[in-house]
Amino acid sequence: DTEVTQTPKHLVMGMTNKKSLKCEQHMGHRAMYWYKQKAKKPPELMFVYSYEKLSINESVPSRFSPECPNSSLLNLHLHALQPEDSALYLCASSQEGPSGRGNQPQHFGDGTRLSIL
């Protein structure tokens, strides 16, 4: 069983809709991540939160808006998405964030498969 829970598992939305993806972890991890993954490709980093503060934004378009309400929760708010945004969105967490040594693995959820009509 995955220790990082993502909801919903699937989401279909139109280009004018607003929706949110949710992620939860109860491992006490200090860093949480959003990734976008296209079929047969590696995950692409979007955002990193460290101690509930946004520490990395990989120049993601503003139609994606992250939020970290507390140390266990991470949201990704979606608005006015484009068809090319259809992908698997993965949340991950790790014990350390950008200020760490980089020797801790990331724990991934099973993702939300997003389709934009």
Place this chain on the structure above:
Amino acid sequence: GDSVTQMEGPVTLSEEAFLTINCTYTATGYPSLFWYVQYPGEGLQLLLKATKADDKGSNKGFEATYRKETTSFHLEKGSVQVSDSAVYFCALSGYTNAGKSTFGDGTTLTVKP
């Protein structure tokens, strides 16, 4: 910048065959190295890791040794099973980019009975 190069796939093997998936890296300093596996319809799972030179990571019959002299971290398994069919990603992370893991392109493994 940092980079990870994995052998191109897909790789198709018969059950009980020996598996090697090559991974080489370029990085400053002394990164930690990871292998992740992604089964169909799931997220990535950590398979094994090594944090310093000559460390061997192992899990579920898979092994990989951190070779600094050849900047490699090849994944091996002596006898694969159908259930090992998945996509395997080599990744690194280090002091200079601890918030960002650098992933290889992934290698798709299919094991036939």
